[in-house]
Amino acid sequence: MTLKKNPLHVVENEPKKPTFPAWLRRSLPKGGQLYKTGSIVKKYQINTVCEEAKCPNRFSCYAKKTATFLALGKSCTRSCAFCDIDFTKTPKALEKDEPLRIALSAKELGLKHIVITMVARDDLDDGGADQLVQIMRKVREHNPKATLEILTSDFSGNADALKTVLNEKPEIFNHNVETVERLSPKIRHKASYKRSLDLLKKASHMYKAKYIKSGLMLGLGESPEEVLKTMRDMKEVGVTVVTIGQYLQASRKKIRVKQFIPPSMFDRYEDYGKSIGLLYVYAGPFVRSSLNAKEVHALLSKKNTNFY
Numbered sequence: 578m579t580l581k582k583n584p585l586h587v588v589e590n591e592p593k594k595p596t597f598p599a600w601l602r603r604s605l606p607k608g609g610q611l612y613k614t615g616s617i618v619k620k621y622q623i624n625t626v627c628e629e630a631k632c633p634n635r636f637s638c639y640a641k642k643t644a645t646f647l648a649l650g651k652s653c654t655r656s657c658a659f660c661d662i663d664f665t666k667t668p669k670a671l672e673k674d675e676p677l678r679i680a681l682s683a684k685e686l687g688l689k690h691i692v693i694t695m696v697a698r699d700d701l702d703d704g705g706a707d708q709l710v711q712i713m714r715k716v717r718e719h720n721p722k723a724t725l726e727i728l729t730s731d732f733s734g735n736a737d738a739l740k741t742v743l744n745e746k747p748e749i750f751n752h753n754v755e756t757v758e759r760l761s762p763k764i765r766h767k768a769s770y771k772r773s774l775d776l777l778k779k780a781s782h783m784y785k786a787k788y789i790k791s792g793l794m795l796g797l798g799e800s801p802e803e804v805l806k807t808m809r810d811m812k813e814v815g816v817t818v819v820t821i822g823q824y825l826q827a828s829r830k831k832i833r834v835k836q837f838i839p840p841s842m843f844d845r846y847e848d849y850g851k852s853i854g855l856l857y858v859y860a861g862p863f864v865r866s867s868l869n870a871k872e873v874h875a876l877l878s879k880k881n882t883n884f885y
């Protein structure tokens with residue numbers, strides 16, 4: 578069977594789907610705040626990665642009045658095997674009022690730490706870097722006390738685009754490696770493991786702030802040794818903060834989960850990260866790069882470690 582959107586999503590001769598484990602079952606939060614966050618998102622017509630990627634934490638994060646903005650539209654020019662954001666070959670033009678709408682919704686949500694991610698815009702020469710800058714400036718103008726975390730694409734390796742974004746000095750720069758080297762061609766067919774590491778390396782050289790963050794999803798068929806090697810690779814290029822979570826299949830057209838990683842294994846990855854000198858590793862079945870981002874940033878600030 579070949580899926581029209583991306584032939585690499587073909588799933589052949591796969592073993593039986595693993596049983597959904599007890600540790601991933603949880604009850605949904607209730608309460609007015611959940612709906613209030615949704616109504617603010619709606620009011621400003623903003624996109625959140627929480628909704629577009631069907632993040633498993635969206636109800637709990639919305640209930641805590643937290644969301645992660647998805648900038649540059651809601652359709653992506655790539656079609657990674659794991660990600661449920663809509664794919665398009667012909668993305669819409671950038672919206673001039675997007676920076677203001679994001680800034681005002683962040684203000685109304687009362688966010689103290691604002692996380693902004695983006696779809697990959699391979700159709701734009703700068704990959705969307707200039708629009709991201711406009712967003713960051715507008716967000717700061719309307720939320721002067723908030724800290725900023727930017728989670729970007731690889732800008733197709735465009736160092737100028739990266740520099741444009743880093744010149745705005747977000748408190749945290751994030752780019753996710755997503756998976757181990759062996760699985761990258763299958764999971765992120767328009768990106769590459771090496772290009773992501775190069776981008777992180779350039780970011781850590783260019784960037785004078787403390788935190789370069791990257792993340793991994795597990796359960797795609799990687800071995801524990803490959804996870805450890807990826808953590809070492811991240812450390813070597815200057816990553817200081819790593820998030821590790823369980824991949825979950827958001828819809829039928831996405832790649833299947835190969836294995837469910839027990840919580841104790843995530844604890845071991847956290848310990849390993851500390852042992853090799855990573856400043857902070859946040860690992861757990863529900864961890865995503867933006868989960869509890871405000872709390873993670875607060876922890877890092879408290880540690881006050883001069884890593885560089």
Ligand code: SF4
Pocket residue numbers: 626627628632633634635636638639643644645865866867868869
């Ligand atoms: S973990 Fe991040 S992407 Fe997921 S719902 Fe929370 S804020 Fe949104």
